Amino acid sequence: xxxxxxxxxxxxxxxxxxxxxxxxxxxxxxxxxxxxxxxxxxxxxxxxxxxxxxxxxxxxxxxxxxxxxxxxxxxxxxxxxxxxxxxxxxxxxxxxxxxxxxxxxxxxxxxxxxxxxxxxxxxxxxxxxxxxxxxxxxxxxxxxxxxxxxxxxxxxxxxxxxxxxxxxxxxxxxxxxxxxxxxxxxxxxxxxxxxxxxxxxxxxxxxxxxxxxxxxxxxxxxxxxxxxxxxxxxxxxxxxxxxxxxxxxxxxxxxxxxxxxxxxxxxxxxxxxxxxxxxxxxxxxxxxxxxxxxxxxxxxxxxxxxxxxxxxxxxxxxxxxxxxxxxxxxxxxxxxxxxxxxxxxxxxxxxxxxxxxxxxxxxxxxxxxxxxxxxxxxxxxxxxxxxxxxxxxxxxxxxxxxxxxxxxxxxxxxxxxxxxxxxxxxxxxxxxxxxxxxxxxx
Amino acid sequence: xxxxxxxxxxxxxxxxxxxxxxxxxxxxxxxxxxxxxxxxxxxxxxxxxxxxxxxxxxxxxxxxxxxxxxxxxxxxxxxxxxxxxxxxxxxxxxxxxxxxxxxxxxxxxxxxxxxxxxxxxxxxxxxxxxxxxxxxxxxxxxxxxxxxxxxxxxxxxxxxxxxxxxxxxxxxxxxxxxxxxxxxxxxxxxxxxxxxxxxxxxxxxxxxxxxxxxxxxxxxxxxxxxxxxxxxxxxxxxxxxxxxxxxxxxxxxxxxxxxxxxxxxxxxxxxxxxxxxxx
Numbered sequence: 001x002x003x004x005x006x007x008x009x010x011x012x013x014x015x016x017x018x019x020x021x022x023x024x025x026x027x028x029x030x031x032x033x034x035x036x037x038x039x040x041x042x043x044x045x046x047x048x049x050x051x052x053x054x055x056x057x058x059x060x061x062x063x064x065x066x067x068x069x070x071x072x073x074x075x076x077x078x079x080x081x082x083x084x085x086x087x088x089x090x091x092x093x094x095x096x097x098x099x100x101x102x103x104x105x106x107x108x109x110x111x112x113x114x115x116x117x118x119x120x121x122x123x124x125x126x127x128x129x130x131x132x133x134x135x136x137x138x139x140x141x142x143x144x145x146x147x148x149x150x151x152x153x154x155x156x157x158x159x160x161x162x163x164x165x166x167x168x169x170x171x172x173x174x175x176x177x178x179x180x181x182x183x184x185x186x187x188x189x190x191x192x193x194x195x196x197x198x199x200x201x202x203x204x205x206x207x208x209x210x211x212x213x214x215x216x217x218x219x220x221x222x223x224x225x226x227x228x229x230x231x232x233x234x235x236x237x238x239x240x241x242x243x244x245x246x247x248x249x250x251x252x253x254x255x256x257x258x259x260x261x262x263x264x265x266x267x268x269x270x271x272x273x274x275x276x277x278x279x280x281x282x283x284x285x286x287x288x289x290x291x292x293x294x295x296x297x298x299x300x301x302x303x304x305x306x307x308x309x310x311x312x313x314x315x316x317x318x319x320x321x322x323x324x325x326x327x328x329x330x331x332x333x334x335x336x337x338x339x340x341x342x343x344x345x346x347x348x349x350x351x352x353x354x355x356x357x358x359x360x361x362x363x364x365x366x367x368x369x370x371x372x373x374x375x376x377x378x379x380x381x382x383x384x385x386x387x388x389x390x391x392x393x394x395x396x397x398x399x400x401x402x403x404x405x406x407x408x409x410x411x412x413x414x415x416x417x418x419x420x421x422x423x424x425x426x427x428x429x430x431x432x433x434x435x436x437x438x439x440x441x442x
Numbered sequence: 443x444x445x446x447x448x449x450x451x452x453x454x455x456x457x458x459x460x461x462x463x464x465x466x467x468x469x470x471x472x473x474x475x476x477x478x479x480x481x482x483x484x485x486x487x488x489x490x491x492x493x494x495x496x497x498x499x500x501x502x503x504x505x506x507x508x509x510x511x512x513x514x515x516x517x518x519x520x521x522x523x524x525x526x527x528x529x530x531x532x533x534x535x536x537x538x539x540x541x542x543x544x545x546x547x548x549x550x551x552x553x554x555x556x557x558x559x560x561x562x563x564x565x566x567x568x569x570x571x572x573x574x575x576x577x578x579x580x581x582x583x584x585x586x587x588x589x590x591x592x593x594x595x596x597x598x599x600x601x602x603x604x605x606x607x608x609x610x611x612x613x614x615x616x617x618x619x620x621x622x623x624x625x626x627x628x629x630x631x632x633x634x635x636x637x638x639x640x641x642x643x644x645x646x647x648x649x650x651x652x653x654x655x656x657x658x659x660x661x662x663x664x665x666x667x668x669x670x671x672x673x674x675x676x677x678x679x680x681x682x683x684x685x686x687x688x689x690x691x692x693x694x695x696x697x698x699x700x701x702x703x704x705x706x707x708x709x710x711x712x713x714x715x716x717x718x719x720x721x
Contacts, residue, residue: 060663065508065676066684093663096509097675100659107660110568113575121680217680278683282487297681306483306686 054086055346058115060093062101068297069121072366080353088346098123099217105129114337116347119354122170122331124404126156126163127244134336136162139348147357152330152372155243155404164333166372167355168363170401171392172224172295172327175384179315180208180290189319193229193259196322200267203290211263212280212292213272215418218411221280222260222272222418223402224293228321229256231399237325240399244407244442248435257421257428264422273422285312293321296368296388303382318387326395330372332404406439413438472696479689486685501686502694508687509676510665511694518670519698521583522651525590529647530640532591533598538628540599541606542614552603559596563656571660581662586669589661590651597650598643605639606632641706648702670695 063073077090093115095101102123108114109129118125118133126133140162145153148166156164176189181199184206190196200210213222230236236252239245264272269289271279284292285301285308292298302313320326334351338344353359360371365378368385370392392398403411417434420426426434478486479501481494505511540552570589571580579585609632617627633640655671662668674695677688 062679065679066682066687067679068682094665095659096672097678098680100672100675103656104659107567107571111572111575220680277681278678281681281683285484286488294681301682307487308484 054089055342057088057090057117057343057346057350058093059090059117059119059350060095060101060104060115061119062095062098062121063119064094065096067096068300068367069363069369072363075362075366076354076359080350083353084349088350090350116336116338116343117350118335118337120332120335122401122403124332124406124408126158126332126335128408129335129337130158130163132337133163134338134344136165136336136348140165147374148372149330149374151328151398151400152333155330155400156333158243164335165351165355166330166333167360168331168333169370169372170295170327170329170331170404171370171388172293172401173318173320173388173391174224174291174293175284175298176317176319177284177287177290177315178317180206180287181317184208184290189317190322191324193232193322197259197262197267200263204267209269209283209289210267210291212284212289213263213268214275214277214280215273215422216276216415218403218414219418220277220403221293222264223414224327225263225321226256226260227327227399227402228293228323228325229259231321231325231397232256232323237397237399240405241329243405244439245405246436246439246442248432248439249429250432254428254432257431260418261421261424261428261431264418265424273419287312287315295327296370296385299368299382299384299388302384313382313384316384318384318391320391320395324394324396326392326398327401328392328395328398329400329404333372407442409441410435410438472700475689475696476693479686479693481686481689483683483685486689501690504684504687505677505690505694508684509673509691510668511670511673511691513665514668514670514673515694517583517667518652521586521590521669522648524583525587525594525651526644526647528587529591529594529598530602530644533595533643534602534633534636534640535628537599537602538606538632541603542611552599555599556596563593567656567660570657574661581664581667583667585661586658586667589657590647590654593654593657594643594647594650598647601643601646602636602639605636605642609635645703645706649699652699 061073063069077092080088080090095104098121102120102125105114105118105120105125109125109132112132114129114132137160149169152166152169153162156162156166174189180203181187184199184202186199186202190199203210211225213225214220215222227240230252231240232255233252235250236256239250239252269275269279269283271283280289280292281294281298281301283289287309299313301307302316334354336344336347336351338347355372357371357373357376360373360376361378363369364371364376364385365380368382370385370389402414413435417426417431421428421431474491477494478490480497480499482498482500485492485494536555540548574580574585574589579588613631613635614627617631622630653671654669658669658672674688674691677684677691
């Protein structure tokens, strides 16, 4: 009896020891890496430790994997580490996928543990998270302010306070396939939307699907067309430069939604409904569509033999939207959410480095993204990028993009409503009402 | 006689059509993924169902270069296996008590444990994130193991409890008569008999852990603890994609799931049959 009891005790003890050793064994990593913050750590891009105190800067990024900015980011991170090796170390959290990035930042915000530096790559989180972000106005001097395009400060500011440091401009028109245009007997891009639809008819008659469109992930390609259509007149242009609009029941918006419905129903590919950017881009690369709206970051793909046939880039032309409309706006930049003065100084140094003229020049050359700083130019870029910049200088109407302007839940709502609009299950008026209802929830 | 032969022939043909159809829809997508992993982006985009022009391993090279696949692979294997063992060990003991013993509050306890099936995973994200950071298990494999083991609790409990109820009590009574204690009866008699039910629960638990994305994203931040589903995001971003590398990575990701299912499929079938006969 004693023996059996002893065995039981030993058994229980053994199980306990196993459980504790398993927990401590797997959980010891944090101690080993010496992480101070409660958000853990990751790949540490570090430097020396001469001063005895190196400040860690937490920076989650989606510039990993196939992201067009990965190479640029790695280059800049290496340069920063070399320059500040005795003062700072950047703790990089790799979050592959833009949506995954936003999802994680939302959870960190809800638990009041935003990282030191955030860069969403264009998603507007300022409005929903500015209470935890640092007001950067006191740290931006006049010289810095003047060197950067005003539209870039506008999109990163709220009520006169700066919450984001810009590094890039959104300059967007559309690309067209010159060969396919020629086959359809089209000589040059349309000047008005009526002419645009007439050209779509000509393309259809020549057996060519006119436009690449999508509905998923806020329907980026489609929404660019929608925004450009809205901006056909003064009121529409004002709407597309208004931050956080709540009323979409306007004539310009409803007319534009009607045109988008017409495009969906007559002038695009079948995979547009439910499709993502990849589907639209693939169709354009395969010369199955003649027109795609997008920014210059796409241009490097026109030269990639793994994506397109050789000589594809020679067939591509750039154009302003009808009515000489161009997206020519700021892009949401780097936000800072450091909680102490010491952390804030470190984060500011990091952000200043990442948004410096040198970094912007490298970005222009490596990714084709247009710098926020007015004087940053380079001869070492694709000719098509230069064309896009020239178009933006000639544009009669300059507008901002929907992802930067509209409430995040309105942007989400678009993906739900586009398929319904495309299939005729809702009218353009109902589409406008659905977005208005979503905006009113804020 | 002739009519009978024609009838047999027709039923054979129908049976074969039926079987071929199911083989096709089961294996077709897997073959397509493997085939696409050898094609270039251009080939995938232009002719999705054509055979690759040449069998290039460039996609696999790119996949390994773009994302820390092997590191994530090891993490996934360890986390999925340990969480499965932990889940099955703990839940089976609870299920045995709930299936065999009578005590006050048993029904309430069963309902309480099963009710977590009804809680949406998204609503658990924030509280679990806060708990994990407070107890120092953020960005650790242990944290994910515990969360995954707990997430699979209700479904494992349901499967294993049902299986235990189908085992005749007389077997355990005979063990007690032969002098076996409670623990010995459970581990040496009941546990081996229930292996089919346990295998079914284990497969489901393994697959849940293997495929889980959101908790892996929220509860980790380093490559030291991240799992394979996160690696698949390295191949598509808002404005760029590499399908060849993505399909190569997918081909590598699905292999363990298929292996585990193939190895344990006999037990799963047994368990399903036992469940159908004995309720």
